[in-house]
Amino acid sequence: MVSSEGLSASPPPQQPQKQDGVTKPISFAGPTETDIQRSLELEKFLVNAGLYESKEEAAKREEVLVRIKQIVKDWVKQLTRLRGYTDQMVEDANAVLFTFGSYRLGVHGPGVDIDTLCVGPSYVNREEDFFFILHNILADMEEVTELQPVPDAHVPVMKFKFDGISIDLLYASISLLVVPEDLDISHVSVLYNVDEPTVRSLNGCRVADQILKLVPNVEHFRTTLRCLKFWAKRRGVYSNVTGFLGGVNWALLVARVCQLYPNANPSMLVSRFFRVYTQWRWPNPVMLCAIDVDELGFSVWDPRKNPRDRTHHMPIITPAYPCMNSSYNVSISTLRVMMEQFQFGNKICEEMELNKARWSVLFEPYLFFECYKNYLQVDIVAADVDDLRAWKGWVESRLRQLTLMIERDTEGKLQCHPYPHEYVDTSKQCSHCAFFMGLQRKQGERIQEGQQFDIRGTVDEFRHSVNVYTFWKPGMKIYVSHVRRKQIPSYVFPDGYKRTRSPRLTSQQQAEKSSREDGEVCRSGSGERRLKRRKDLEVVNVKQDSPEKRQSISPLRQDSVSPEMVSHRFGSTSKECFMSGFIRTKESAEVNGECQVGTGKPVNFENAVSGSTRSEWQRMDCDEEASLELVKSEFSCAENGETGCLSNSSVVTNLTGEISSCEVVRLELVVGSSEGTPGSVAGSNNQGSLQSDSCEANSELVLDNGCDNGSRVYQDGLQEELEVLDLSSLFPFCVFQFTFYLFFFLKQFLNQDCGQDKL
Numbered sequence: 001m002v003s004s005e006g007l008s009a010s011p012p013p014q015q016p017q018k019q020d021g022v023t024k025p026i027s028f029a030g031p032t033e034t035d036i037q038r039s040l041e042l043e044k045f046l047v048n049a050g051l052y053e054s055k056e057e058a059a060k061r062e063e064v065l066v067r068i069k070q071i072v073k074d075w076v077k078q079l080t081r082l083r084g085y086t087d088q089m090v091e092d093a094n095a096v097l098f099t100f101g102s103y104r105l106g107v108h109g110p111g112v113d114i115d116t117l118c119v120g121p122s123y124v125n126r127e128e129d130f131f132f133i134l135h136n137i138l139a140d141m142e143e144v145t146e147l148q149p150v151p152d153a154h155v156p157v158m159k160f161k162f163d164g165i166s167i168d169l170l171y172a173s174i175s176l177l178v179v180p181e182d183l184d185i186s187h188v189s190v191l192y193n194v195d196e197p198t199v200r201s202l203n204g205c206r207v208a209d210q211i212l213k214l215v216p217n218v219e220h221f222r223t224t225l226r227c228l229k230f231w232a233k234r235r236g237v238y239s240n241v242t243g244f245l246g247g248v249n250w251a252l253l254v255a256r257v258c259q260l261y262p263n264a265n266p267s268m269l270v271s272r273f274f275r276v277y278t279q280w281r282w283p284n285p286v287m288l289c290a291i292d293v294d295e296l297g298f299s300v301w302d303p304r305k306n307p308r309d310r311t312h313h314m315p316i317i318t319p320a321y322p323c324m325n326s327s328y329n330v331s332i333s334t335l336r337v338m339m340e341q342f343q344f345g346n347k348i349c350e351e352m353e354l355n356k357a358r359w360s361v362l363f364e365p366y367l368f369f370e371c372y373k374n375y376l377q378v379d380i381v382a383a384d385v386d387d388l389r390a391w392k393g394w395v396e397s398r399l400r401q402l403t404l405m406i407e408r409d410t411e412g413k414l415q416c417h418p419y420p421h422e423y424v425d426t427s428k429q430c431s432h433c434a435f436f437m438g439l440q441r442k443q444g445e446r447i448q449e450g451q452q453f454d455i456r457g458t459v460d461e462f463r464h465s466v467n468v469y470t471f472w473k474p475g476m477k478i479y480v481s482h483v484r485r486k487q488i489p490s491y492v493f494p495d496g497y498k499r500t501r502s503p504r505l506t507s508q509q510q511a512e513k514s515s516r517e518d519g520e521v522c523r524s525g526s527g528e529r530r531l532k533r534r535k536d537l538e539v540v541n542v543k544q545d546s547p548e549k550r551q552s553i554s555p556l557r558q559d560s561v562s563p564e565m566v567s568h569r570f571g572s573t574s575k576e577c578f579m580s581g582f583i584r585t586k587e588s589a590e591v592n593g594e595c596q597v598g599t600g601k602p603v604n605f606e607n608a609v610s611g612s613t614r615s616e617w618q619r620m621d622c623d624e625e626a627s628l629e630l631v632k633s634e635f636s637c638a639e640n641g642e643t644g645c646l647s648n649s650s651v652v653t654n655l656t657g658e659i660s661s662c663e664v665v666r667l668e669l670v671v672g673s674s675e676g677t678p679g680s681v682a683g684s685n686n687q688g689s690l691q692s693d694s695c696e697a698n699s700e701l702v703l704d705n706g707c708d709n710g711s712r713v714y715q716d717g718l719q720e721e722l723e724v725l726d727l728s729s730l731f732p733f734c735v736f737q738f739t740f741y742l743f744f745f746l747k748q749f750l751n752q753d754c755g756q757d758k759l
Contacts, residue, residue, distance in 0.1 A: 021214070021259035022287050026272075031265040038267035038352070042227060045359045051226055053110040061103075061114060064165045067143075069097040072118045075134050079124050094179045095120045100204040101168075102247050105211065106218075107226045113159075113166035117205050119183060119190075122175050126156060126197070130171040134158075148389050152470065153397065155200045172201040186210070188321060191296055199298060199322065206320035207248060214288045214319060215255050216262040223266040225254045228273060235341045236366045239420030240327075243334035243400045245316075249327050252316050253277065256286050271353065274346035282335065285315040291323045298322035314338075331403050333416045341366075368419050369488050372438035376402075376416075377483050379434045383475030388431035391476045392422070394469050399435060402462045409458045413442050423492045430475070436492070 031039070046052070053061075072095040080093040101115030102108040124130070131151050138144045138160060147160040158169045175193040183190070186209050191199060215221040229250055232238035240246025245253075257273045258264075264272060280286075291300055300323045303309040314330040317323050330338075351357035369375075380395050382388035403416045417438035424433050459480045466478055483489075 021256065022290055023260075025262050026260045028263050029261075030263040031268055035265055035268050039223075039265045042267050042270070042359055043223060045363075046223075046226060046230065049230065049363075051109045051230055053108070057110055060163070061165055064162050064167070065097065065099070065114065065116070068116065068162060068167065068169070071137070072097060072120070072134070075137060076120050076124055079129055079133065080121075083123060089177070092178050093121065094181065095124075096179050096181065096183050098185060098205045100208040102229075104205070104208040105225065105251060106222050107229065107251075109226075111166075113168050115168050115170075115204060117170045117172060117201060119172050119174060119179055119185070119202075121177050121179055122173055123177070124173055126171050126173060127151070131156070131158065134171075146386075146389060148393060150393060150397075155204070156197055159393075170201040170204070172198045174198070174202075186320070188294060188296065191298070191321075196298075200324075203318060203320055203322075203324065204248070207318045207326075208251075210319040211251055211255050211288070215258045217258065220264070220266055220269060221255060221258050224258070224269040224273070225251055227266065227270055228254055231345065231363055232341075234363045234365050235344070236368055236419055236421070237334075237338050237341050240329055241397055241400065242418045242420040243329050243331050243403055244338060244420060245327060245330070248318075249316050252288065252318070252326060253286060255288055259288065271349040274342055274349050278339075278342045278346045282314050283312060285317050285325075287317045287323075288319040291317065292321045294321050296322075301325045329400055331400070331416075332407055332412060333403055334418070336415060337417050368417075368421075368436070368438065369485065369492060372417065372440055373485050374439040375483050375485070375488065376437040376439060377434055377479075377481050377489075378402075378436070379432065379479040379481070381428075381475070381477045381479070382431045383473065385431050387473050387476060388433065390471060391469070391473075392433055394471075395466055395478055396422075396435070398462070398466050399437075401465060402459075403437070405458045405462055406455055409455060410453050413445050414453045414455070415440050415442050423489075425489065425491045427491070434489075434492075436488075 073093075076095040077090055077093045080090045085093075096119045098104075098117045098119065099114060100117060102112060103114045108114070118130075131149050135147065135149055135158065138158075139147055143163045145161045147158070149158045150156065155170060158171075160167055160169070172194070174190050185202065185205050190202060194202075212218055229238065229247065232245065232250060237244045238246070238250070240249065254269070254273065257269055257276055260276065261269060261272050285301070291302070293300060298321070299306065300321070301309055301315065301317055303312075309315075309325065312325050312328055312330075313332060313335045314327050315325045316327040318326050345362060348357050348362045352359070352362075378395070378399065380388065380392050382391045399418055403418055406414055406416050417440075419436050419438065422433045422435055463478060463480065469476070
């Protein structure tokens with residue numbers, strides 16, 4: 001018999017922790033005093049950055065939505081009357097206006113557009129009634145400007161400005177004669193007897209509602225999402241149409257992190273965001289809930305059944321039926337860029353936790369035009385501003401195809417980085433804008449002698465696909481040309497001219513800039529060595545400062561290359577690593593070359609890139625458990641203060657971030673080819689020294705990895721002589737090295753003889 005005292009002493013039963021998502025949370029830990037203070041600093045930073053709209057603008061948005069709601073109601077009533085329905089039907093005719101996207105999630109800022117959805121009755125269609133009749137009604141209104149229909153988009157949309165407020169208006173016709181004012185759009189019944197474009201149009205609102213239901217703390221979710229959207233725009237990875245991530249993708253990623261850390265505050269969630277997705281094993285999907293297979297028969301994302309779903313590189317699954325991959329636009333190249341930026345963000349957050357960095361460092365802009373040597377410039381021209389708006393929207397929606405075509409035709413060996421920002425040349429008389437793509441050879445790829453990237457046919461195919469625009473008008477033109485970094489037009493720079501370029505840092509090195517402990521900075525080869533197209537080769541004089549100071553660049557002639565500079569460039573102070581840069585051949589440098597780059601850790605170019613990812617990219621089992629186990633292990637290592645708990649995918653990402661400057665590899669190969677006789681250096685025709693130059697693509701559309709053999713540049717139909725680096729400038733350096741080692745061996749020999757004489 002148990003006494004009452006024993007019963008009273010027993011501990012109360014513990015309440016089970018709530019689980020959000022398909023797996024258990026990684027940690028239920030709440031914020032510390034430091035985390036709370038850091039969150040206050042983050043919110044203050046976001047306010048100072050102008051990410052919150054004023055009360056006046058918020059009130060104006062509400063007024064605009066009321067006006068548009070009345071316009072679509074009158075439009076439906078007008079069509080009901082024209083179709084010959086009864087007066088009662090005309091009176092009951094209705095259309096409902098919903099919002100979704102950033103406005104519905106509560107993370108919109110000043111000047112951003114409002115995503116809206118008009119739900120109408122079954123007899124009002126999209127093709128004629130929406131894109132023709134409603135379009136004409138809006139075109140006749142004085143408040144409406146910049147009206148642009150996009151009927152061929154994956155989700156058909158009509159873009160315009162109403163009284164200065166940007167609106168993206170979608171339309172969905174559901175299987176009801178009368179649409180009730182209190183329509184529950186989250187109910188699956190709205191999907192009865194509708195087509196695929198209608199399902200995609202409805203899914204925006206349904207997904208937004210589900211996200212807000214599935215996150216444990218809505219306010220923390222909103223602050224974190226607002227922060228990371230701002231970060232993505234600053235780092236050039238915010239654009240769904242160009243192959244990166246859009247608003248809904250970032251919202252889903254943030255919501256999943258909120259589920260994994262339900263008690264974390266915004267500063268913790270930002271840090272955990274980069275920690276999680278730096279370690280995530282793509283293509284394992286990110287899901288907020290289990291995929292629902294309903295009886296309506298719509299296709300859901302399932303790579304086990306749908307072969308097309310197996311090709312997705314970064315699946316982020318929507319939580320509303322039918323569950324779709326919201327990031328199907330992501331390509332191999334854009335995924336690489338985003339993983340580099342995740343590494344950058346993770347490094348900064350680690351430094352902030354050690355009080356070595358502030359929030360402003362995380363939001364430093366990405367210097368796109370300092371990161372590549374070769375670019376594709378896509379110029380878009382039209383007769384007037386209205387035509388350019390429509391033409392630009394169409395071309396921009398096709399730029400992703402150009403990236404995919406280049407990846408396809410080069411078997412992934414040539415990587416593209418489309419930059420989601422348009423530039424305008426105000427000096428042109430016609431309406432104009434331009435987009436740019438960075439080009440580089442895939443890191444770790446072994447280059448065959450004489451291999452070229454001929455993408456002229458690829459670009460021609462892209463032009464033909466663009467020119468089938470349904471609403472094409474005379475004057476709409478597109479030009480695709482190859483430009484080198486020093487040929488970038490001045491109008492892309494904020495001040496109208498290219499500033500004196502400081503030594504460029506890779507993403508990983510930029511993250512380390514704020515907390516340099518040893519005062520050394522690894523710089524790219526392009527910062528110290530500039531090629532100039534002249535009759536006589538101009539050489540740059542590189543001087544080595546003290547280890548505590550940054551190396552200086554002189555615009556004078558280059559008389560010599562100091563061994564200390566080369567060793568510093570490779571992040572190594574060891575004699576072995578320094579010597580390997582001189583005696584390594586082209587194949588060994590590309591396949592077996594191990595040297596300390598950036599972090600001082602030995603990396604193998606081929607094995608680290610291809611071997612570690614081969615098994616990862618073949619796994620398509622729709623299970624994120626493996627990714628979460630990796631993240632959990634990383635979390636536990638971080639909590640215990642341990643290091644070295646990185647996965648294969650993180651090693652690949654670190655490699656990408658550390659060797660994102662392909663000039664580092666280029667310098668290694670150039671110096672390595674300088675061994676031998678002076679005649680072999682000067683007369684090699686650069687085949688040995690520049691064969692593996694991944695940055696020098698020397699034709700408009702024929703991108704030659706070798707950059708030699710007197711190739712020509714074809715730019716706008718004109719031939720232009722290639723720049724060829726004359727390695728004869730390294731002759732004095734080779735003589736110096738030969739003399740140095742001869743003296744060294746003689747000294748050793750004499751010392752040995754002296755020792756024998758003493759014996």
